[in-house]
Amino acid sequence: MSDRLSCREELQTKFQLQNPQDSLHLHYIFEQRATGSYLLLKITHKVLLKWRELKNAIADASYIDLLHLSSVHSPFSIKPGTQRVEECLRTVVTKVYGQGKGLRGTSRVIFLNKEKSVQVYHDELEHGNSVIKNRLEKCEEEKKDLKGEIQELEIRCGELLQELESAEYRMQDLENESEKAVQENKQLSEYLDFLEDVMICTNCSEKLKNHGRPIHEVSKRQGNRKIKEVKTNAAKALWFLESFGLTLDSVKVTDKDGKITDLDYGTDDRCSKASFHNLSQEGQDTVSSLLYIMDNFCVGDAAYHEVSMIVDDAPRSYLIKQCRSDLNKIFHISKTPGKHAGAQMSFKEELRTQIKKKRENGDLGKQQVKISGDGAKMSRIANFIVISFACCPMERT
Numbered sequence: 001m002s003d004r005l006s007c008r009e010e011l012q013t014k015f016q017l018q019n020p021q022d023s024l025h026l027h028y029i030f031e032q033r034a035t036g037s038y039l040l041l042k043i044t045h046k047v048l049l050k051w052r053e054l055k056n057a058i059a060d061a062s063y064i065d066l067l068h069l070s071s072v073h074s075p076f077s078i079k080p081g082t083q084r085v086e087e088c089l090r091t092v093v094t095k096v097y098g099q100g101k102g103l104r105g106t107s108r109v110i111f112l113n114k115e116k117s118v119q120v121y122h123d124e125l126e127h128g129n130s131v132i133k134n135r136l137e138k139c140e141e142e143k144k145d146l147k148g149e150i151q152e153l154e155i156r157c158g159e160l161l162q163e164l165e166s167a168e169y170r171m172q173d174l175e176n177e178s179e180k181a182v183q184e185n186k187q188l189s190e191y192l193d194f195l196e197d198v199m200i201c202t203n204c205s206e207k208l209k210n211h212g213r214p215i216h217e218v219s220k221r222q223g224n225r226k227i228k229e230v231k232t233n234a235a236k237a238l239w240f241l242e243s244f245g246l247t248l249d250s251v252k253v254t255d256k257d258g259k260i261t262d263l264d265y266g267t268d269d270r271c272s273k274a275s276f277h278n279l280s281q282e283g284q285d286t287v288s289s290l291l292y293i294m295d296n297f298c299v300g301d302a303a304y305h306e307v308s309m310i311v312d313d314a315p316r317s318y319l320i321k322q323c324r325s326d327l328n329k330i331f332h333i334s335k336t337p338g339k340h341a342g343a344q345m346s347f348k349e350e351l352r353t354q355i356k357k358k359r360e361n362g363d364l365g366k367q368q369v370k371i372s373g374d375g376a377k378m379s380r381i382a383n384f385i386v387i388s389f390a391c392c393p394m395e396r397t
Contacts, residue, residue: 063089366394
Protein backbone atom coordinates (compact mmCIF):
# COMPACT_ATOMS: atom_id res chain seq x y z
CA MET A 1 0.00 0.00 0.00
CA SER A 2 1.25 3.52 -0.79
CA ASP A 3 1.56 6.07 1.98
CA ARG A 4 0.69 8.94 -0.43
CA LEU A 5 -2.53 10.76 0.38
CA SER A 6 -5.43 10.62 -2.03
CA CYS A 7 -6.54 13.60 -4.15
CA ARG A 8 -9.62 13.96 -1.97
CA GLU A 9 -7.46 14.20 1.15
CA GLU A 10 -5.05 16.69 -0.48
CA LEU A 11 -7.62 19.01 -2.09
CA GLN A 12 -10.49 18.93 0.38
CA THR A 13 -8.99 18.34 3.84
CA LYS A 14 -5.32 19.37 3.35
CA PHE A 15 -4.21 16.51 5.60
CA GLN A 16 -6.47 17.65 8.42
CA LEU A 17 -6.41 16.13 11.89
CA GLN A 18 -9.34 14.35 13.47
CA ASN A 19 -12.50 16.42 13.80
CA PRO A 20 -12.44 17.78 17.37
CA GLN A 21 -16.19 17.42 17.73
CA ASP A 22 -16.10 13.69 16.97
CA SER A 23 -12.91 12.75 18.81
CA LEU A 24 -13.08 11.50 22.39
CA HIS A 25 -9.41 12.26 22.75
CA LEU A 26 -9.83 15.92 21.77
CA HIS A 27 -12.89 16.17 23.99
CA TYR A 28 -10.73 14.98 26.85
CA ILE A 29 -8.07 17.41 25.67
CA PHE A 30 -10.49 20.32 25.85
CA GLU A 31 -11.32 19.41 29.42
CA GLN A 32 -7.64 19.35 30.24
CA ARG A 33 -7.17 22.71 28.50
CA ALA A 34 -10.03 24.16 30.58
CA THR A 35 -8.18 23.14 33.77
CA GLY A 36 -5.10 24.99 32.41
CA SER A 37 -2.71 22.03 31.95
CA TYR A 38 -1.82 21.18 28.31
CA LEU A 39 -3.31 20.14 24.97
CA LEU A 40 -2.59 16.69 23.60
CA LEU A 41 -2.43 16.41 19.80
CA LYS A 42 -2.80 12.99 18.24
CA ILE A 43 -1.49 12.80 14.67
CA THR A 44 -1.48 9.72 12.43
CA HIS A 45 1.76 8.32 11.05
CA LYS A 46 0.48 8.91 7.52
CA VAL A 47 0.20 12.67 8.07
CA LEU A 48 3.59 12.81 9.79
CA LEU A 49 5.30 11.08 6.85
CA LYS A 50 3.57 13.45 4.46
CA TRP A 51 4.90 16.39 6.48
CA ARG A 52 8.39 15.03 6.03
CA GLU A 53 7.96 14.91 2.23
CA LEU A 54 6.68 18.49 2.17
CA LYS A 55 9.50 19.63 4.47
CA ASN A 56 12.09 18.11 2.13
CA ALA A 57 10.39 19.71 -0.87
CA ILE A 58 10.00 23.15 0.76
CA ALA A 59 12.99 23.95 2.93
CA ASP A 60 11.56 27.22 4.32
CA ALA A 61 8.39 25.56 5.65
CA SER A 62 8.24 24.67 9.34
CA TYR A 63 6.37 21.82 11.01
CA ILE A 64 4.17 24.37 12.79
CA ASP A 65 3.13 25.76 9.39
CA LEU A 66 2.34 22.24 8.21
CA LEU A 67 0.32 21.67 11.39
CA HIS A 68 -1.69 24.84 10.72
CA LEU A 69 -2.36 23.71 7.14
CA SER A 70 -3.61 20.36 8.47
CA SER A 71 -5.88 21.91 11.12
CA VAL A 72 -7.49 24.92 9.45
CA HIS A 73 -10.86 24.13 11.08
CA SER A 74 -9.49 23.58 14.58
CA PRO A 75 -10.44 26.17 17.25
CA PHE A 76 -6.80 26.68 18.28
CA SER A 77 -3.52 27.79 16.76
CA ILE A 78 0.09 27.48 17.91
CA LYS A 79 2.04 30.68 18.33
CA PRO A 80 4.59 31.22 15.52
CA GLY A 81 8.22 30.65 16.47
CA THR A 82 7.54 28.15 19.28
CA GLN A 83 10.81 26.22 19.16
CA ARG A 84 9.80 23.50 21.60
CA VAL A 85 6.79 22.44 19.56
CA GLU A 86 8.81 22.67 16.33
CA GLU A 87 11.56 20.45 17.75
CA CYS A 88 9.05 18.02 19.22
CA LEU A 89 7.28 17.64 15.87
CA ARG A 90 10.60 17.18 14.06
CA THR A 91 11.64 14.47 16.53
CA VAL A 92 8.33 12.64 16.18
CA VAL A 93 8.47 12.78 12.38
CA THR A 94 12.03 11.45 12.33
CA LYS A 95 11.16 8.64 14.70
CA VAL A 96 8.08 7.61 12.68
CA TYR A 97 10.11 7.65 9.47
CA GLY A 98 12.70 5.36 11.02
CA GLN A 99 10.07 2.97 12.35
CA GLY A 100 8.30 2.73 8.98
CA LYS A 101 11.36 1.61 7.03
CA GLY A 102 11.05 -1.91 5.66
CA LEU A 103 7.34 -2.28 6.33
CA ARG A 104 5.19 -3.63 3.51
CA GLY A 105 1.64 -4.78 2.93
CA THR A 106 -0.73 -5.08 5.86
CA SER A 107 1.95 -4.15 8.37
CA ARG A 108 2.47 -0.89 6.47
CA VAL A 109 -1.27 -0.12 6.50
CA ILE A 110 -1.56 -0.78 10.23
CA PHE A 111 1.53 1.33 10.87
CA LEU A 112 0.18 4.31 8.87
CA ASN A 113 -3.10 4.30 10.82
CA LYS A 114 -1.34 4.51 14.18
CA GLU A 115 -1.04 7.85 15.99
CA LYS A 116 1.59 9.86 17.83
CA SER A 117 0.80 12.25 20.68
CA VAL A 118 2.33 15.72 20.99
CA GLN A 119 1.84 17.92 24.06
CA VAL A 120 1.21 21.65 23.56
CA TYR A 121 1.05 23.85 26.67
CA HIS A 122 -1.48 26.58 27.28
CA ASP A 123 1.01 29.44 26.89
CA GLU A 124 2.02 28.08 23.47
CA LEU A 125 -1.51 28.37 22.09
CA GLU A 126 -3.44 31.26 20.59
CA HIS A 127 -7.12 31.65 21.40
CA GLY A 128 -9.62 31.32 18.62
CA ASN A 129 -10.73 34.96 18.86
CA SER A 130 -7.19 36.27 18.52
CA VAL A 131 -6.56 33.92 15.61
CA ILE A 132 -9.69 35.07 13.86
CA LYS A 133 -8.83 38.69 14.63
CA ASN A 134 -5.33 38.33 13.22
CA ARG A 135 -6.65 36.61 10.13
CA LEU A 136 -9.34 39.27 9.74
CA GLU A 137 -6.78 42.06 10.02
CA LYS A 138 -4.59 40.33 7.49
CA CYS A 139 -7.55 39.89 5.16
CA GLU A 140 -8.46 43.57 5.55
CA GLU A 141 -4.91 44.58 4.65
CA GLU A 142 -4.96 42.29 1.64
CA LYS A 143 -8.38 43.68 0.68
CA LYS A 144 -7.06 47.24 0.92
CA ASP A 145 -4.03 46.37 -1.18
CA LEU A 146 -6.21 44.63 -3.73
CA LYS A 147 -8.53 47.65 -3.94
CA GLY A 148 -5.53 49.88 -4.60
CA GLU A 149 -4.27 47.53 -7.28
CA ILE A 150 -7.76 47.36 -8.81
CA GLN A 151 -7.95 51.15 -8.98
CA GLU A 152 -4.53 51.33 -10.60
CA LEU A 153 -5.54 48.63 -13.07
CA GLU A 154 -8.78 50.46 -13.89
CA ILE A 155 -6.86 53.69 -14.54
CA ARG A 156 -4.34 51.82 -16.65
CA CYS A 157 -7.14 50.05 -18.54
CA GLY A 158 -8.76 53.40 -19.28
CA GLU A 159 -5.48 54.77 -20.60
CA LEU A 160 -4.90 51.67 -22.71
CA LEU A 161 -8.46 51.89 -24.05
CA GLN A 162 -7.91 55.50 -25.12
CA GLU A 163 -4.60 54.57 -26.73
CA LEU A 164 -6.29 51.66 -28.51
CA GLU A 165 -9.08 53.89 -29.83
CA SER A 166 -6.60 56.52 -31.04
CA ALA A 167 -4.49 53.77 -32.65
CA GLU A 168 -7.59 52.40 -34.41
CA TYR A 169 -8.47 55.86 -35.72
CA ARG A 170 -4.89 56.34 -36.86
CA MET A 171 -4.86 52.92 -38.51
CA GLN A 172 -8.11 53.72 -40.32
CA ASP A 173 -6.63 57.00 -41.57
CA LEU A 174 -3.50 55.22 -42.74
CA GLU A 175 -5.57 52.58 -44.54
CA ASN A 176 -7.58 55.30 -46.29
CA GLU A 177 -4.39 57.12 -47.26
CA SER A 178 -2.86 53.86 -48.47
CA GLU A 179 -5.90 53.03 -50.60
CA LYS A 180 -5.91 56.55 -52.00
CA ALA A 181 -2.19 56.35 -52.81
CA VAL A 182 -2.64 52.95 -54.48
CA GLN A 183 -5.50 54.31 -56.58
CA GLU A 184 -3.46 57.36 -57.57
CA ASN A 185 -0.47 55.19 -58.47
CA LYS A 186 -2.70 52.98 -60.58
CA GLN A 187 -4.12 55.97 -62.42
CA LEU A 188 -0.65 57.44 -62.96
CA SER A 189 0.63 54.10 -64.24
CA GLU A 190 -2.26 53.84 -66.69
CA TYR A 191 -1.66 57.41 -67.81
CA LEU A 192 2.04 56.73 -68.36
CA ASP A 193 1.20 53.66 -70.41
CA PHE A 194 -1.21 55.76 -72.43
CA LEU A 195 1.45 58.41 -73.06
CA GLU A 196 3.97 55.77 -74.00
CA ASP A 197 1.60 54.09 -76.45
CA VAL A 198 -0.04 57.18 -77.95
CA MET A 199 2.41 60.05 -77.83
CA ILE A 200 5.64 58.18 -78.51
CA CYS A 201 6.01 57.50 -82.20
CA THR A 202 6.41 53.84 -82.99
CA ASN A 203 8.72 54.74 -85.86
CA CYS A 204 11.07 56.63 -83.51
CA SER A 205 13.01 53.48 -82.88
CA GLU A 206 16.70 52.78 -82.36
CA LYS A 207 16.57 50.73 -85.55
CA LEU A 208 16.28 53.95 -87.58
CA LYS A 209 19.53 55.25 -86.15
CA ASN A 210 22.71 55.11 -88.26
CA HIS A 211 25.15 52.63 -86.74
CA GLY A 212 27.89 53.13 -89.35
CA ARG A 213 30.01 56.02 -90.57
CA PRO A 214 28.45 59.32 -91.69
CA ILE A 215 27.55 59.81 -95.36
CA HIS A 216 30.40 62.24 -96.12
CA GLU A 217 32.97 59.67 -94.91
CA VAL A 218 31.89 56.75 -97.11
CA SER A 219 32.22 56.07 -100.81
CA LYS A 220 29.74 57.31 -103.39
CA ARG A 221 28.08 53.92 -103.76
CA GLN A 222 27.63 53.49 -100.02
CA GLY A 223 26.55 57.13 -99.80
CA ASN A 224 23.76 56.55 -102.30
CA ARG A 225 22.68 53.49 -100.35
CA LYS A 226 22.58 55.50 -97.12
CA ILE A 227 20.66 58.31 -98.88
CA LYS A 228 18.00 55.79 -99.88
CA GLU A 229 17.87 54.50 -96.31
CA VAL A 230 17.50 58.04 -94.98
CA LYS A 231 14.75 58.72 -97.49
CA THR A 232 12.83 55.61 -96.45
CA ASN A 233 13.24 56.29 -92.72
CA ALA A 234 12.23 59.94 -93.15
CA ALA A 235 9.02 58.84 -94.84
CA LYS A 236 8.33 56.47 -91.94
CA ALA A 237 8.99 59.18 -89.37
CA LEU A 238 6.62 61.59 -91.15
CA TRP A 239 3.77 59.10 -91.39
CA PHE A 240 1.40 61.50 -89.62
CA LEU A 241 1.36 64.02 -92.52
CA GLU A 242 -1.51 62.21 -94.19
CA SER A 243 -3.69 62.74 -91.11
CA PHE A 244 -3.29 66.50 -91.70
CA GLY A 245 -4.17 66.15 -95.38
CA LEU A 246 -0.58 66.72 -96.50
CA THR A 247 1.62 64.73 -98.86
CA LEU A 248 5.37 64.41 -98.49
CA ASP A 249 7.00 65.85 -101.64
CA SER A 250 10.67 66.39 -100.81
CA VAL A 251 13.14 66.79 -97.96
CA LYS A 252 16.38 68.76 -98.13
CA VAL A 253 19.32 67.72 -95.96
CA THR A 254 22.85 69.10 -95.58
CA ASP A 255 25.92 67.10 -94.55
CA LYS A 256 28.94 68.39 -92.61
CA ASP A 257 30.73 69.34 -95.82
CA GLY A 258 27.86 71.67 -96.72
CA LYS A 259 26.58 69.52 -99.57
CA ILE A 260 22.81 69.78 -99.97
CA THR A 261 20.91 66.65 -100.91
CA ASP A 262 17.31 66.78 -102.07
CA LEU A 263 15.26 63.74 -101.12
CA ASP A 264 12.52 63.82 -103.75
CA TYR A 265 9.38 61.81 -103.09
CA GLY A 266 7.73 62.81 -106.39
CA THR A 267 6.75 60.25 -109.03
CA ASP A 268 9.27 60.60 -111.84
CA ASP A 269 9.70 58.10 -114.66
CA ARG A 270 12.72 56.40 -113.14
CA CYS A 271 11.02 55.87 -109.83
CA SER A 272 7.72 54.84 -111.34
CA LYS A 273 9.37 52.10 -113.32
CA ALA A 274 10.92 50.68 -110.16
CA SER A 275 7.79 51.19 -108.06
CA PHE A 276 5.68 48.39 -106.67
CA HIS A 277 2.54 50.04 -108.05
CA ASN A 278 4.00 49.94 -111.58
CA LEU A 279 4.14 46.15 -111.55
CA SER A 280 1.50 44.01 -113.15
CA GLN A 281 -1.18 42.39 -111.05
CA GLU A 282 0.66 39.09 -111.29
CA GLY A 283 3.91 40.73 -110.18
CA GLN A 284 2.20 42.45 -107.25
CA ASP A 285 0.63 39.14 -106.20
CA THR A 286 4.05 37.47 -106.36
CA VAL A 287 5.65 40.17 -104.18
CA SER A 288 2.73 40.03 -101.72
CA SER A 289 3.06 36.24 -101.49
CA LEU A 290 6.80 36.51 -100.85
CA LEU A 291 6.16 39.12 -98.14
CA TYR A 292 3.61 36.81 -96.50
CA ILE A 293 6.10 33.91 -96.51
CA MET A 294 8.86 36.13 -95.09
CA ASP A 295 6.64 37.37 -92.27
CA ASN A 296 5.23 33.92 -91.57
CA PHE A 297 8.67 32.27 -91.31
CA CYS A 298 10.46 35.31 -89.84
CA VAL A 299 12.82 35.84 -92.79
CA GLY A 300 14.68 39.14 -92.58
CA ASP A 301 15.27 41.66 -95.35
CA ALA A 302 19.01 41.00 -95.30
CA ALA A 303 18.49 37.27 -95.86
CA TYR A 304 16.09 37.86 -98.74
CA HIS A 305 18.50 40.40 -100.27
CA GLU A 306 21.20 37.74 -100.43
CA VAL A 307 18.73 35.35 -102.08
CA SER A 308 17.68 37.98 -104.64
CA MET A 309 21.32 38.58 -105.53
CA ILE A 310 21.74 34.87 -106.36
CA VAL A 311 18.40 34.16 -108.07
CA ASP A 312 17.98 36.33 -111.16
CA ASP A 313 14.20 36.03 -111.54
CA ALA A 314 13.49 36.79 -107.86
CA PRO A 315 11.85 40.17 -107.15
CA ARG A 316 14.23 42.73 -105.73
CA SER A 317 14.30 43.38 -102.03
CA TYR A 318 13.22 47.02 -102.40
CA LEU A 319 9.95 45.83 -103.96
CA ILE A 320 9.34 43.75 -100.83
CA LYS A 321 10.00 46.82 -98.71
CA GLN A 322 7.66 48.96 -100.82
CA CYS A 323 4.91 46.37 -100.51
CA ARG A 324 5.39 46.22 -96.73
CA SER A 325 5.38 50.02 -96.53
CA ASP A 326 2.13 50.22 -98.49
CA LEU A 327 0.52 47.68 -96.19
CA ASN A 328 1.74 49.53 -93.13
CA LYS A 329 0.20 52.75 -94.41
CA ILE A 330 -3.25 51.19 -94.40
CA PHE A 331 -3.40 50.89 -90.61
CA HIS A 332 -1.53 52.55 -87.82
CA ILE A 333 -0.69 49.76 -85.38
CA SER A 334 0.94 50.44 -82.03
CA LYS A 335 2.25 48.15 -79.33
CA THR A 336 -0.13 46.91 -76.66
CA PRO A 337 0.53 48.19 -73.13
CA GLY A 338 2.15 45.88 -70.63
CA LYS A 339 4.91 43.30 -70.82
CA HIS A 340 3.25 40.92 -73.29
CA ALA A 341 3.93 41.22 -77.00
CA GLY A 342 1.10 42.37 -79.21
CA ALA A 343 -0.34 45.14 -81.34
CA GLN A 344 -3.36 47.38 -81.00
CA MET A 345 -5.39 49.54 -83.37
CA SER A 346 -7.31 52.71 -82.67
CA PHE A 347 -11.05 52.08 -82.88
CA LYS A 348 -11.70 55.81 -83.23
CA GLU A 349 -9.36 56.22 -86.20
CA GLU A 350 -10.69 53.10 -87.93
CA LEU A 351 -14.29 54.23 -87.42
CA ARG A 352 -13.43 57.66 -88.81
CA THR A 353 -11.83 56.02 -91.87
CA GLN A 354 -14.85 53.82 -92.58
CA ILE A 355 -17.28 56.72 -92.26
CA LYS A 356 -15.08 58.79 -94.57
CA LYS A 357 -15.21 56.03 -97.19
CA LYS A 358 -19.00 55.87 -96.92
CA ARG A 359 -19.29 59.60 -97.43
CA GLU A 360 -17.03 59.39 -100.44
CA ASN A 361 -19.34 56.71 -101.85
CA GLY A 362 -22.34 59.01 -101.40
CA ASP A 363 -23.79 57.45 -98.24
CA LEU A 364 -24.51 60.64 -96.22
CA GLY A 365 -27.22 59.30 -93.92
CA LYS A 366 -26.97 58.39 -90.27
CA GLN A 367 -24.92 55.33 -89.57
CA GLN A 368 -25.54 52.65 -86.98
CA VAL A 369 -22.36 51.12 -85.51
CA LYS A 370 -22.70 47.48 -84.52
CA ILE A 371 -19.96 45.98 -82.36
CA SER A 372 -19.74 42.20 -81.99
CA GLY A 373 -17.27 39.82 -80.45
CA ASP A 374 -16.52 36.14 -80.30
CA GLY A 375 -13.94 34.05 -78.49
CA ALA A 376 -12.54 30.57 -78.26
CA LYS A 377 -10.34 28.59 -75.91
CA MET A 378 -7.34 27.53 -78.00
CA SER A 379 -5.36 25.77 -75.28
CA ARG A 380 -5.18 25.37 -71.55
CA ILE A 381 -3.65 28.81 -71.04
CA ALA A 382 -4.51 30.63 -74.27
CA ASN A 383 -7.83 32.28 -75.08
CA PHE A 384 -8.56 34.31 -78.22
CA ILE A 385 -11.21 37.01 -78.60
CA VAL A 386 -12.16 38.57 -81.95
CA ILE A 387 -13.93 41.94 -81.79
CA SER A 388 -15.35 43.52 -84.95
CA PHE A 389 -17.64 46.39 -85.86
CA ALA A 390 -19.81 47.27 -88.82
CA CYS A 391 -21.32 50.55 -90.06
CA CYS A 392 -24.87 50.15 -91.31
CA PRO A 393 -27.34 52.80 -92.50
CA MET A 394 -29.82 53.79 -89.84
CA GLU A 395 -33.19 52.19 -90.59
CA ARG A 396 -36.08 54.59 -90.74
CA THR A 397 -39.01 53.79 -88.49
